[in-house]
Amino acid sequence: MTVVAAPTLHVTKGHGTQNDFVLLDDRDARVELSAALVRGLADRRAGVGGDGVIRVVASEHLPEGVAALAEEPAAHWFMDYRNGDGSVAEMCGNGVRVFAAYLERLGLWDAADGELALGTRAGVRRVRRVEVPAGIGDDVWYAVDMGRWHLPGGADAVRAGADAEVDVAGLEVARAGLSVDVGNPHVVLALGDEDELAAADLSRAPQVTPVPPNGTNVELVVPLGEHEAPDGSLVGRLRMRVHERGVGETRSCGTGACAAALAVRTWAGVGAPDVWLVDVPGGTVRVSVLPDGHVELAGPAVLVAAADVDLTALTAGR
Numbered sequence: 001m002t003v004v005a006a007p008t009l010h011v012t013k014g015h016g017t018q019n020d021f022v023l024l025d026d027r028d029a030r031v032e033l034s035a036a037l038v039r040g041l042a043d044r045r046a047g048v049g050g051d052g053v054i055r056v057v058a059s060e061h062l063p064e065g066v067a068a069l070a071e072e073p074a075a076h077w078f079m080d081y082r083n084g085d086g087s088v089a090e091m092c093g094n095g096v097r098v099f100a101a102y103l104e105r106l107g108l109w110d111a112a113d114g115e116l117a118l119g120t121r122a123g124v125r126r127v128r129r130v131e132v133p134a135g136i137g138d139d140v141w142y143a144v145d146m147g148r149w150h151l152p153g154g155a156d157a158v159r160a161g162a163d164a165e166v167d168v169a170g171l172e173v174a175r176a177g178l179s180v181d182v183g184n185p186h187v188v189l190a191l192g193d194e195d196e197l198a199a200a201d202l203s204r205a206p207q208v209t210p211v212p213p214n215g216t217n218v219e220l221v222v223p224l225g226e227h228e229a230p231d232g233s234l235v236g237r238l239r240m241r242v243h244e245r246g247v248g249e250t251r252s253c254g255t256g257a258c259a260a261a262l263a264v265r266t267w268a269g270v271g272a273p274d275v276w277l278v279d280v281p282g283g284t285v286r287v288s289v290l291p292d293g294h295v296e297l298a299g300p301a302v303l304v305a306a307a308d309v310d311l312t313a314l315t316a317g318r
């Protein structure tokens, strides 16, 4: 009898503040990463489970990667990010850190050699290893220059503090929200206190008006005040929950944390801190608003498992 081996796919599971991903080393672009395959891998009952799927691919193999190489010839590796529902997203802040940890595991980057430049659909991102802030666990931390951010609503939105209305299940009235673009779309709304934050029902997607043409991620935030760092600078703190486009409620969102800090800083006005600690259900990340119009995200990245996925079993019935 001839035994024919089932086609398998070797994957790694990782997370950044519990925003979890299925990682795939496809450096030579041999895998047809269909939406159905992404949904299968991300499925928490019939698959591996994750909020998204991240593929490592050599930039030269994708048109978006070639664009990244034109921006930065050192961006050899491209982060092909997919949401759990199979949709393609421009960017994933927690994902970039986990991608960097995965490249280290694969021997494709050594943090001791200096920063990593990588391609994403939102442009090139740069990553370096950083010290873990005191009192925030002992995982390895990475800082990512997340590039330029902007408020799509412009000066009018800054003046009004809002450019959207957001209806969230579990909250009695619709709230004003501020749109923030950090390479992917976000709408941030402030809630009165932590009880209200807990009352929000994010099992259903918040309804945003006007309807964003490409969908949006939605962050609910409660500012927690400010404290003085040992160097005398001000550090802001806020708590956040998020409903991610293409996923649902997740335990963290790196681009969402950046958007949340940028919105709260905009609302606070002149003199507001440039550095924010953002508490999410899955941990804490740090957001720093840089003087050059960029924003930096720092936080942990953890690789927890590796497995060979039986593709026949995974895709049966899909």
Ligand SMILES: N[C@@H](CCC[C@H](N)C(=O)O)C(=O)O
Pocket (backbone or CB within 6 Å): 019, 052, 083, 088, 089, 090, 091, 092, 093, 094, 095, 184, 185, 217, 244, 245, 246, 247, 252, 253, 254, 255, 256
């Ligand atoms: N969790 C990510 C964001 C992933 C993409 C997002 N759902 C979108 O569709 O824009 C992060 O950490 O930034």
